[in-house]
Amino acid sequence: MASIEFVNVTQSFDKNVIIKDLNLKIEDGKFTVLVGPSGCGKTTLLRMIAGLDPQTSGSVLINGKDVTRIPPGQRGVAMVFQNYAIYPTMSVRENIEFGLKNNKVPKDERKRLVESISETVGLAGYLDRKPSTLSGGQRQRIALARAMVKKPSVFLMDEPLSNLDAKLRVQMRIELIEMHKKLGTTFVYVTHDQVEAMSMADTIVLMNQGQIQQEAAPEVIYRQPNNLFAAQFIGVPPMNIAELGIDNVMFGFRPESGVLSTEPLATHFQVPGTIVTREMLGSETIYQVKSEEQAYMIKCTEDRFVVDQEVYLGVEAGNLFFFGADENRIDREDGRFSSYLEALGGRSKVLVMRGQANG
Amino acid sequence: MDKKRIWEAVRPYVMILPAMTGIVLFVLYPVAYLIKLSFYKYNLMNKDKSKFIGTDNYTQIFSREDFYTALLNTVVYTIGVVVLTLVLSLIIAVWLNKRKRFNAIVQAGIFTPHIISIVSVALVWMWLMEPNHGLLNFLLKTFGLPGSTWLQNSSTAMISIIIVSVWQNIGYYTLIIVAALQSIPPSIYEAAALDNASKFQVFRKITLPLISPQLFFILIIMTIGSFKVFDTVKIMTGGGPNGATTTLVYYIYEFRTNSIGYASATGVVLMAIIALLTVVYFRVLSKKVHYQ
Numbered sequence: 001m002a003s004i005e006f007v008n009v010t011q012s013f014d015k016n017v018i019i020k021d022l023n024l025k026i027e028d029g030k031f032t033v034l035v036g037p038s039g040c041g042k043t044t045l046l047r048m049i050a051g052l053d054p055q056t057s058g059s060v061l062i063n064g065k066d067v068t069r070i071p072p073g074q075r076g077v078a079m080v081f082q083n084y085a086i087y088p089t090m091s092v093r094e095n096i097e098f099g100l101k102n103n104k105v106p107k108d109e110r111k112r113l114v115e116s117i118s119e120t121v122g123l124a125g126y127l128d129r130k131p132s133t134l135s136g137g138q139r140q141r142i143a144l145a146r147a148m149v150k151k152p153s154v155f156l157m158d159e160p161l162s163n164l165d166a167k168l169r170v171q172m173r174i175e176l177i178e179m180h181k182k183l184g185t186t187f188v189y190v191t192h193d194q195v196e197a198m199s200m201a202d203t204i205v206l207m208n209q210g211q212i213q214q215e216a217a218p219e220v221i222y223r224q225p226n227n228l229f230a231a232q233f234i235g236v237p238p239m240n241i242a243e244l245g246i247d248n249v250m251f252g253f254r255p256e257s258g259v260l261s262t263e264p265l266a267t268h269f270q271v272p273g274t275i276v277t278r279e280m281l282g283s284e285t286i287y288q289v290k291s292e293e294q295a296y297m298i299k300c301t302e303d304r305f306v307v308d309q310e311v312y313l314g315v316e317a318g319n320l321f322f323f324g325a326d327e328n329r330i331d332r333e334d335g336r337f338s339s340y341l342e343a344l345g346g347r348s349k350v351l352v353m354r355g356q357a358n359g
Numbered sequence: 360m361d362k363k364r365i366w367e368a369v370r371p372y373v374m375i376l377p378a379m380t381g382i383v384l385f386v387l388y389p390v391a392y393l394i395k396l397s398f399y400k401y402n403l404m405n406k407d408k409s410k411f412i413g414t415d416n417y418t419q420i421f422s423r424e425d426f427y428t429a430l431l432n433t434v435v436y437t438i439g440v441v442v443l444t445l446v447l448s449l450i451i452a453v454w455l456n457k458r459k460r461f462n463a464i465v466q467a468g469i470f471t472p473h474i475i476s477i478v479s480v481a482l483v484w485m486w487l488m489e490p491n492h493g494l495l496n497f498l499l500k501t502f503g504l505p506g507s508t509w510l511q512n513s514s515t516a517m518i519s520i521i522i523v524s525v526w527q528n529i530g531y532y533t534l535i536i537v538a539a540l541q542s543i544p545p546s547i548y549e550a551a552a553l554d555n556a557s558k559f560q561v562f563r564k565i566t567l568p569l570i571s572p573q574l575f576f577i578l579i580i581m582t583i584g585s586f587k588v589f590d591t592v593k594i595m596t597g598g599g600p601n602g603a604t605t606t607l608v609y610y611i612y613e614f615r616t617n618s619i620g621y622a623s624a625t626g627v628v629l630m631a632i633i634a635l636l637t638v639v640y641f642r643v644l645s646k647k648v649h650y651q
């Protein structure tokens with residue numbers, strides 16, 4: 001059990017500053033997911049916790065203790081690497097056992113631990129096989145078992161599921177969630193897949209270009225994104241964003257809160273448009289609606305429209321977001337919010353009237 | 360239709376014919392001829408006076424003292440060269456692998472001896488090893504150490520030759536090992552660091568097994584090469600002093616004019632020894648080698 005804290009941490013490689021003055025607290029026992037686009041510094045952050053690339057300045061605390069001078073093997077952390085980094089010359093058993101051996105765990109204790117862990121991850125029949133004779137999913141389990149067997153206080157995982165096929169990934173996702181529940185240790189999980197982040201995390205830490213954009217529970221990030229980046233990163237398809245035309249303010253709404261109709265709607269925001277594409281995904285359908293200025297993605301649970309059809313797109317006032325010129329979200333309580341909302345409502349009426357006149 | 364089928368069957372053989380012709384002419388035929396000669400008392404001047412003597416040559420080999428001396432010399436030389444080269448190139452390679460900066464320069468420097476002709480190498484070392492005016496003894500004396508007789512004395516001649524061979528070989532094998540080390544993914548070392556492995560454990564349990572195929576290759580190539588050593592001996596000592604550096608091939612070479620049959624038989628024995636060694640290596644060591 002351990003909490004992790006970054007205090008004014010900067011990391012640079014050959015004068016390239018990757019992470020600058022980062023402050024972050026990862027809570028004890030939580031499943032924290034680091035998510036962000038490729039190259040934003042997620043792996044770098046994880047490696048600083050593990051001690052594989054010590055930070056250039058600032059300090060990393062584990063359980064309140066500065067671990068800068070403590071070597072990786074003695075920090076009580078275990079890591080599952082993106083490519084698994086299994087020892088190819090050792091059997092599955094030796095792979096799992098290696099850390100225990102180095103920590104001088106007695107032999108029969110070792111045997112007991114290895115056997116119970118391999119039972120847990122479903123490798124019991126494979127203990128004497130070489131990793132090269134196992135499948136990708138099984139290798140991934142070796143990596144997990146190797147980390148679990150050490151009973152670490154912090155579990156670091158760097159995109160552990162990215163090499164698996166879609167089905168196995170979903171299955172492993174559930175297994176990891178269950179594992180976290182059972183072990184109750186601190187999990188720090190890196191991914192660039194926001195679906196993984198949403199489904200597994202207690203807390204999501206959303207990063208971009210070495211900076212934390214938002215740190216919150218999945219539903220908070222989804223409902224109250226801090227800024228444009230967070231709004232557009234989380235959610236498939238991402239949030240629709242368009243210019244309001246006042247003070248460089250942008251407004252946005254989620255594809256799933258858009259409503260389509262062949263008749264004018266009573267919603268606060270609406271705009272006439274044409275359906276340009278239609279993606280039928282089974283339980284839902286995604287339409288791309290093109291209005292005069294802009295294209296919007298709309299996710300519907302019903303499949304009622306066809307390509308080239310003229311429609312009205314509407315969004316309720318409660319589902320609209322506004323972002324200031326600094327790209328931060330303007331809160332509902334903020335004085336400017338209602339005036340922007342009003343402006344958008346006025347614009348909608350004009351657009352709809354013009355649309356009717358044309359049609 | 361039938362013609363086509365015949366061609367189908369014959370085609371592979373036709374394809375390998377050019378290569379096989381070369382192998383038969385320059386490898387199989389000489390070997391067969393060597394074996395044939397080993398059963399003759401061969402007369403170079405007058406072929407008709409050559410006489411089939413069965414296994415007499417072999418009986419002679421195994422009853423002659425000087426054969427055993429030559430064999431022992433070869434074994435000493437081989438063990439010396441193989442062990443020293445392997446250990447030193449492994450140490451240098453591990454050291455080089457960590458220091459990426461001047462890695463390239465050192466690698467080029469260490470590789471140079473390998474591209475110089477052994478004749479030049481041997482001659483230069485003969486100068487260096489000259490007991491009275493040579494640089495090596497001069498250096499030893501500067502540091503207050505006693506000089507060595509090097510090539511001039513039967514007790515130090517073999518080690519001198521071993522030193523020269525190791526010096527010439529080391530760059531090449533270092534390069535092979537460095538390449539092997541660099542092919543190990545760094546994340547494996549990081550995983551080991553997280554597994555709290557000591558430096559020694561990492562080397563023994565991770566590095567060594569991962570480069571074992573290359574080490575095994577070097578072991579076999581060098582054993583075979585060392586068993587066949589000739590040029591260094593020929594140039595530096597001519598087998599002396601007092602037969603102290605006469606290795607098997609040099610021994611064979613000494614019989615080249617007056618008893619071809621005996622020389623051939625020794626050649627066959629050498630071939631058998633090398634074959635046997637290789638088989639033993641594979642039997643004993645191949646389980647310890649980790650091919651990926």
Ligand SMILES: Nc1ncnc2c1ncn2[C@@H]1O[C@H](COP(=O)(O)OP(=O)(O)OP(=O)(O)O)[C@@H](O)[C@H]1O
Pocket residue numbers: 013014016018036037038039040041042043044045191192
């Ligand atoms: N050892 C290094 N030397 C130099 N630059 C590095 C090093 N490691 C990472 N970087 C740089 O740091 C930045 C962040 O890298 P990092 O590996 O943390 O990204 P990431 O968020 O994990 O991306 P991905 O999702 O693709 O794995 C990248 O621009 C990368 O080029």
Ligand SMILES: [Mg+2]
Pocket residue numbers: 042043044158
């Ligand atoms: Mg990464």
